Amino acid sequence: METTTATPWLTEEQQRIWRSFLGGTTVLMDRLDRDLRAAHGLSMPEYEILVRLSEAPGRSIRMAELADAVAHSRSRVTHTIARLERENIVVRGQCSEDGRGVSAVxxxxGFSVLEAAAHTHVQGVHDYLIxxxxxxxxxxxGRIMQNVVExxxxxNF
Amino acid sequence: METTTATPWLTEEQQRIWRSFLGGTTVLMDRLDRDLRAAHGLSMPEYEILVRLSEAPGRSIRMAELADAVAHSRSRVTHTIARLERENIVVRGQCSEDGRGVSAVxxxxGFSVLEAAAHTHVQGVHDYLIxxxxxxxxxxxGRIMQNVVExxxxxNF
DNA sequence: AGTATGTAGTTGATCCTTCAACGAGTTAGA
DNA sequence: TCTAACTCGTTGAAGGATCAACTACATACT
Structure with missing residues (x-):
């Protein structure tokens, strides 16, 4: 006979902390997103993608790799890149050595838009979080969130 | 003569931590949301609202107050409550003493849906974060995020 | 070679969020 | 009392995210 694993409830303190975390991330992300939009017409997810691209060799990353890097679905990245392409911030290029491959460049x-946006963003991270x-x-x-990511x-299971 | 305030750049370590935070919250929220949807058909934002309602006297809160509690726009809460109302999880009631007031109940x-969902949610918070x-x-x-919230x-400025 | 299975990326429908505009009720002041 | 300014909540349109279905290429197996 097995004992069923009871749901581990949270202590009062854990609950308080969890709620601070939830509320804090909500207002923080919301604020960073608004600042970025207002000043540079970029959303946070867009900004994250541009950062990755700017750091990559050739300022270019394949779609799947990009999706993995920012932890978004491939579909989402496709749509996001499509939007960024309309604004000439990014272009798509064929990938050598894999006929299916497409890379965002x-x-x-786009780089200069990103440079400007980075100031706003970093200032925000500094003022609102750090x-x-x-x-x-x-x-x-940092230790905690690193573990969570890992x-x-x-x-997906 | 004034020195212009330079954008305070982030140290390597601050940058690493910030990225862990960003990546961690993304995958964590995504996962909690998926678990909740899969098991109970509720999204995280919906769940948060139900939690607040369940704790309020009369299991009832006015729309504006609810919006403030979960840090969502009023419009968003209106739409969310409309959806929840379609599923009979919540009903709207007129507010005494303020002709404009509407309260969600x-x-x-809804309460039993929430009870079930709470197990999934708490288990997730425990396993993925704590x-x-x-x-x-x-x-x-907790200290940090509490400060951020405050x-x-x-x-909005 | 030929077939099956898997991976890359896209598409369009649907759902959720945001935004601007609005109707209705409240409050404060002339 | 009458009006101006404000708050409450809603609405519909537009933008963004998710999901399932699909094309096309690649890899592995026979």
């Missing part, structure tokens, strides 16, 4: 214009965090606490949070990223 | 059916966090680190994260919540 950051244009010069300024609100004790340095040690911030490192502790456990969950790419796993 | 959790139905008995298990990945040293107890002290978790408290540190700085940003409700401020």
């Amino acid at each position: 950051l244009t010069d214009h 300024e609100n965090a004790d340095a040690q606490d911030f490192i502790a949070m 456990q969950l990223h790419g796993k | 959790l139905t008995d059916h 298990e990945n966090a040293d107890a002290q680190d978790f408290i540190a994260m 700085q940003l919540h409700g401020k």
Whole structure:
């Protein structure tokens, strides 16, 4: 006979922390997104994609790899890149050595948009998050989230 | 003569932590949302709303107050409640003492849906987040996010 | 070679969120 | 009291995300 695994309930404190986390990420992301849109017409997900591209050799990454890097679905990346392409921030290129492959390439214009946006974004991260965090606490949070990423990223089960 | 305030750039470490945070929240929220949808047909935002209602006196909260509690726009709450109402999880009631007021009320059916969903949700928070966090680190994260909420919540400027 | 299975990326429908505009009720001031 | 300014909540349109279905290419197996 087996004992069923009871749902591990949360302590009062864990609950408080979880709610702070939920509320905090909500308002933080919302705010960063609004700042970016208002100043540069870019959403956070778009910005993240541009950052990855800007760091890649040739400012170019294949769609699937990009999707994995930002943890979005391939479909989502397709749509996002389509939008960015309309604004000449990115272009699509055929991938050598894989007939199916398509890679997204950051244009010069895209790069300069990103440069401008980076100021707004970094300022926001600094003012809204880092300024609100004790340095040690911030490192502790980094440890946690790094573990979360390692456990969950790419796993759909 | 003034020195212009330069954009405070991030150190390598701050950058790493910020990316872990971004990636971690993305995969974590995504996973919690999927688990909830798969098992109970509820999204995270919907679940959050039901939790607030379940804790309120009369299982009832006014729309504006609800919007503020979960940090969503009023419009968004209107739409979300409309959907939940279609599934008989919530009903709308007139608010005494303010002719404009509408309050959302959790139905008995809604309450039982929530009870079931809570198991899935809490299990997820536990397995994906708390298990990945040293107890002290978790408290540190709570401090940070609490500060973020206090700085940003409700401020749109 | 020929077939089967898997992977890359796209598409269009549907659902959810945002945004601007609105009707209705409330509050404060002349 | 009458009006101006504000708050409450809703609406519909537009933009973005998700999902299932699909084409096309690649790989592995016989």
